[in-house]
Amino acid sequence: MFFARGLFGLVDQNQGTGFANAGLVYFNDRLLATSEDDLPYQVRIKASVDLETIGRYNFDEQLKSTMIAHPKVDPVSKELFALSYDVIQKPYLKYFKFSPDGKKSSDVEIPLHEPTMMHDFAITENFVVIPDQQVVFKLQEMITGGSPVIYDKSKQCRFGVLAKNASNASDIVWVECPDTFCFHLWNAWEETETDEVVVIGSSDESLKSVLCVIAEPWPKKDMDSDEGKLFIGGIAWDTSEDTLTEHFTQIGTPSMAAPATQQSNGWEAPSDGAKEWVLCGSALSTEERILVVKFASMCGATVTKFWKPNVTHVIAATDAQGACTRTLKVLMAILNGRWILKIDWIKACMEAMHPVNEEPYEVSLDNHGCCDGPKTGRLLALNNAPKLFNGLKFYFTGGFVPEYEEDLCDLVMTAGGTVLTSKEELVPQSCDGQAKILVVYNLDPPQGSKVGEEVDILWKRLTEAQDVAANIGSQVIGHTWLLESIAACELQPLFS
Numbered sequence: 001m002f003f004a005r006g007l008f009g010l011v012d013q014n015q016g017t018g019f020a021n022a023g024l025v026y027f028n029d030r031l032l033a034t035s036e037d038d039l040p041y042q043v044r045i046k047a048s049v050d051l052e053t054i055g056r057y058n059f060d061e062q063l064k065s066t067m068i069a070h071p072k073v074d075p076v077s078k079e080l081f082a083l084s085y086d087v088i089q090k091p092y093l094k095y096f097k098f099s100p101d102g103k104k105s106s107d108v109e110i111p112l113h114e115p116t117m118m119h120d121f122a123i124t125e126n127f128v129v130i131p132d133q134q135v136v137f138k139l140q141e142m143i144t145g146g147s148p149v150i151y152d153k154s155k156q157c158r159f160g161v162l163a164k165n166a167s168n169a170s171d172i173v174w175v176e177c178p179d180t181f182c183f184h185l186w187n188a189w190e191e192t193e194t195d196e197v198v199v200i201g202s203s204d205e206s207l208k209s210v211l212c213v214i215a216e217p218w219p220k221k222d223m224d225s226d227e228g229k230l231f232i233g234g235i236a237w238d239t240s241e242d243t244l245t246e247h248f249t250q251i252g253t254p255s256m257a258a259p260a261t262q263q264s265n266g267w268e269a270p271s272d273g274a275k276e277w278v279l280c281g282s283a284l285s286t287e288e289r290i291l292v293v294k295f296a297s298m299c300g301a302t303v304t305k306f307w308k309p310n311v312t313h314v315i316a317a318t319d320a321q322g323a324c325t326r327t328l329k330v331l332m333a334i335l336n337g338r339w340i341l342k343i344d345w346i347k348a349c350m351e352a353m354h355p356v357n358e359e360p361y362e363v364s365l366d367n368h369g370c371c372d373g374p375k376t377g378r379l380l381a382l383n384n385a386p387k388l389f390n391g392l393k394f395y396f397t398g399g400f401v402p403e404y405e406e407d408l409c410d411l412v413m414t415a416g417g418t419v420l421t422s423k424e425e426l427v428p429q430s431c432d433g434q435a436k437i438l439v440v441y442n443l444d445p446p447q448g449s450k451v452g453e454e455v456d457i458l459w460k461r462l463t464e465a466q467d468v469a470a471n472i473g474s475q476v477i478g479h480t481w482l483l484e485s486i487a488a489c490e491l492q493p494l495f496s
Contacts, residue, residue, distance in 0.1 A: 019035055020033035020034060020035045020038060020040065020041040021033070021035060022034055022035040022036065022069035022070070022119070023035075023069045023070045023071075025040075025070075025071050025073060025080070026073075027071075027073055027080045027098070027102075028080075028098075028100065028101065028102045030042050030057065031043050031044060031045070032057060033053075034067060034068070034069050034070070034071065035069050036066055036067070036068045036069040036085065036118065036119060037066055038056070038066055039056045039057060039058055039063060039066060039067060040056075040057050040067055040071075041053055041054075041055065041056055041057060042054040042055060042056075042057040059098060059102055059104055060102065062102075062103070062104040063104060065084040065086070065094065066084050066085070067082050067083075067084055068082055068083040068084065068085070068118060068119070068120070068121065069119050069120065070119065070120040070121070070184070071083075072121070072122070072123045074123060074164075076125075077100070078100035079097050079098060079099060079100060080097060080098040081095075081096075081097045081123050081128060081164065082095075082096060082097070082098075083095055083096075083110075083118055083121055083130065084096070084107075085115060085116065085117075085118045086115060087115040087137040087139065087148075088115075088139075091107075091109035091110070091111075091112075092110075092112040092114065092115045092116065093109070093110040093112050093116070093118060093130075094107040094108065094109055094110065095107070095108040095110055095128065095130070095162070095169075096108065097164070106167070108162075108166060108167065108168055108169055109168075109169060110130060110160065110162075110169050110172070111169060111172075112132060114136050114137070114138075115136060115137040116132055116133065116135065116136050116137070117133070117135040117136070117137065117149060118130075118131070118132075119183055119184070120183065120184050120185050120201075121185065122185040122187070122188035122199055122201075123164060123188065124164075124188050124189050124190045124197055125189075125190055126163060126164055126190065126286060127161050127162065127163060127164055127190070127197055128161075128162050128163075128164050129159055129160070129161055129185070129188050129197065129199050130159065130160040130161075130162065130172075131157075131158075131159050131160075131182060131185070132157070132158050132159070132160060132174075133155075133157045133180070133181055133182070134151055134152050134153065134155045134157055134181065135149065135150075135151060135152075135181070136149075136150060136152045136155065137149055137150075138150055156176050156178065157176070157177050157178065157179070157180045157181070158174045158175060158176045158177060159174070159175050159177060159199065160172045160173070160174050160175075161173045161174075161175065161197055163286060163287070163290065171287065171290045171291065171294065173290060173293050173294055173297065174297075182201040182202065183201075183202070184201060184202050185199060185200070185201040186200045186201055186202060187199075187200050188200070194305060195305035266353050267298050267299050267300075267353055267354065268353060268354035274299035274300055274301050274355060275299075275300040275301065275302075276312070277296075277299070277301035277302065277312050277313060278301065278302045278303075278304060278308070278310050278311045278312050278313070279292055279295075279296055279301055279302065279303050279304070279311075279312070279313050279314075279315055280303070280304050280305070280306070280307060280308070280311045280313070280314050280315070280329055280333075281303075281305070281314075281315050281316075281317075282314050282315065282316040282317065282324065282325065282327045282329040282330055282340075283316065283317040283324070283325040283327055284315065284316075284317050284343070285317065288315075288317060288343050291343065291346055291347070291350075292315055292343075292346060294350075295346045295349065295350055298350065299349070299355075306329075307328060307329045307332045307333075309336065311329075311332075311333065311336075311338055312338060312339065313338065313339045313340075313341055313345075313358070314329050314330060314333040314338060314339065314340045314341070315341055315342075315343055315345070315346060316329075316330055316340055316341070316342065316343075316363050317343065318342050318343075318363060319367065321365065322342070322363070322364070322365055323363075323365040323366055323367045324340065324342075324363045324365070324366050324367065325366070325367050326366045326367060326368055326370075326483065326487055328407050328410075328411070330363075330366065330374075330487075331411055331483070331486045331487065332410075332411070332414060333374065333377075334373050334374055334376075334377035334486060334487065334489055335377060335387075335388065335411070335414045335415050335486060335489075336377075336381065336414070337377050337378045337379075337380065337381020337382065338378070339358050339362065339374075339378065340362065340363045340374040341358055341361045341362060341363065342361050342363060344361055345358060345361035348361065362374055362375055362378075366487055368483075368484070368487065370484065370487035370488045371488070372488075372489075373486070373487045373488050373489045376488070376489040376490070377489040380489065386416070387415055387416025387417075388415040388416060388417075388485065388486065388489065388490075388491065389412060389415040389416045389417030389485075390416040390417075391436065392416075392417045392418070392436055392437075392438060393417065393418040393419075393420055393436065393437045393438070394412050394417055394418070394419055394420065394437070394438050394439075394440050394482075395419075395420040395423075395425075395426060395437060395438070395439050395440065395468065395474075396408070396409070396419070396440045396441075397439060397440065397441045397442075397461065397464050397465045397468060398442075398461070398464065399441060399442035399457075399461045400442050400479075408440075408479060408482060411482065411486060412482065415486060420437070423468070426468070426471070426472050426474075427472060428471075428472045428473055436474075436475075437472060437474045437475075438474065438475055438476075438477050438494075439465045439466075439468050439469040439474055439475070439476045439477070440465070440476075440477055440478075440479050440481075440482065441461045441462060441464070441465035441476065441477075441478060441479070442461055442478075442479055443458065443478035443479055443480050444479075445457060445458060462476065475494055477494065481494075
């Protein structure tokens with residue numbers, strides 16, 4: 001009603017419109033009281049412990065609009081992040097931030113179809129999470145005596161994920177979350193192991209407790225229930241119902257956030273369906289990762305952060321020469337005959353709005369100079385050719401970081417080789433038809449070692465490997481022989 005009076009000139013909104021009673025934030029040596037219907041108010045606590053209002057604070061005339069009730073201060077960068085919504089005209093929502101010394105960024109307009117109540121949001125190290133829920137503003141309802149704030153049951157609740165430093169909202173990813181009303185978000189963070197953005201919020205606040213009058217009543221079973229529920233949404237690059245259920249059932253019954261399929265976006269699916277695609281990024285930038293997720297949401301594909309046997313396409317970052325970084329994902333894709341493509345394939349598909357031929361976008365070079373490994377591996381797999389390391393056995397001597405040695409062993413076994421784990425398995429190489437054993441040592445010097453120390457360490461590793469090999473009449477190889485052979489999809493020469 002206050003906004004309506006302002007529209008008709010009955011009150012002067014320039015003198016303040018809110019009570020500033022929703023939240024407090026301390027930023028740039030100022031204590032600010034906030035409410036989303038006005039500017040923040042600077043307050044201070046006097047020696048008598050009384051609270052004194054200094055006045056409305058517009059960040060030295062940089063802020064021309066209201067600010068959300070719960071802005072967020074990044075504990076590391078000390079920046080302040082905020083939203084501002086407008087119930088009258090577009091843009092209905094803007095996102096902005098302030099540097100630690102109070103300088104405001106440009107506004108980022110967040111696309112919304114209608115003005116929506118936006119009381120809270122969340123930030124992580126790299127992203128901002130924006131709720132777009134069913135509580136909307138319809139000022140025309142006041143004409144018939146109703147509330148301008150209503151619950152629109154036909155609207156789908158969703159959460160937007162946007163890079164914190166984005167200059168526009170073109171790369172925002174919307175994740176639908178049915179039957180959710182989450183007035184306050186408790187926390188959000190990034191799971192580095194799974195590349196998830198996890199959001200925790202409280203939905204024990206029914207709309208009845210938030211709004212005094214509502215034109216479209218909340219379902220009775222929810223209005224009368226005193227039982228609170230914990231909303232936990234895992235917004236992930238690699239999201240599945242099974243993994244989220246397993247992770248969160250220890251807390252309670254989770255409400256899953258499933259990526260929107262966007263069936264009406266004009267994407268033309270082939271007969272076999274892009275939904276069969278499983279995409280995995282390799283050494284991608286944040287912007288490229290967001291693009292892959294956006295593409296998957298458009299076409300119905302699945303995105304995984306880690307290599308899995310069901311991956312169909314590895315999307316690899318490339319340099320100016322078109323070379324990709326040699327990663328575990330790339331090497332696994334070569335061995336399994338999967339597509340290894342440049343990010344340009346994703347862009348081409350999105351522009352065409354249908355799948356385009358992968359071959360022109362296939363990576364043919366890696367950053368160590370190996371050529372045509374991806375294509376060779378793919379064609380060998382299509383022809384059911386014998387695996388690269390068939391008939392070979394490998395014994396790893398010391399000098400490897402355990403995690404790295406485990407990755408190398410996985411590569412060897414995927415390539416059809418056998419890993420010997422104890423010296424008891426080493427037998428003299430004298431019998432005809434016996435599998436050839438290769439003793440592998442680490443050619444990478446330890447991090448932080450000096451030049452002279454590097455030579456001594458590598459010589460010691462080589463000597464130890466040669467001693468083992470001499471006892472069984474075998475041959476020694478550096479671990480890079482494995483990587484070069486896999487990257488080229490061809491066994492490299494063995495040197496005595």
